Amino acid sequence: MLGRLNHVGVATPSIDDAVARYRDVLGATQIGEAFDLPAQGVRVCFVDTPNSQIELLEPLGPESPIAKFLEKNPLGGQHHVCFEVPDIHAAKAELEGKGVRILGEPRIGAHGTPVIFAHPRDMGGMLTEFMETPREGAH
């Protein structure tokens, strides 16, 4: 089941500043447009590496889960990892069957496919997202 490491979610107080760093310091050339994901309380921007992505996350308002993360880590930092799965409902059932707590129901994630999050306490302290692999031709 362990699919592609789709992305590493990285919290930042400023997507603009982070994008400038990835572009000007780290030499990233494939950087998407930032967009709001109000249902998750975040503004999002994907930076491509040749094999994966960094998902930059900036809080949309003080209630954002990213705002709480930034209170503890003002500079930002690694927030979650995301693995692909072929079927989100099958993955949820399989994980729950193995005692993993899933936070809420599947919802549409930043790539437009359904995602779930597993509780860090059941994942070695690491907030872990699972996303259904985009179909061919999709983003």
Add this chain to the structure above:
Amino acid sequence: MLGRLNHVGVATPSIDDAVARYRDVLGATQIGEAFDLPAQGVRVCFVDTPNSQIELLEPLGPESPIAKFLEKNPLGGQHHVCFEVPDIHAAKAELEGKGVRILGEPRIGAHGTPVIFAHPRDMGGMLTEFMETPREGAH
């Protein structure tokens, strides 16, 4: 310059327990043998995803940098990300030329090629490793 996301470094109090979770809960099938890297104070085990790797890190003794991380995060969690670069000395010079603090001199990392670490304060709060891409035929 932004190369492959070679791996996400994940601290754990027990590589054995973490390997069991990746294998039995997450369905990983490509899991390397754990080995000690005394120069960095860590025991290491790589778990492959189809496109990248998770690098499990367990402290070798109380002086290990991972021991300090686990004091703050007893369950473990994301410790660093690692991007590949074609030439470690060129990368170090380029990063330093852009004001990024590099922690020490290049040393041989877990993949047998030279690595450097950039200071989290210059990398949006994220400890960032750069490793020279292994040559064809190498590990």
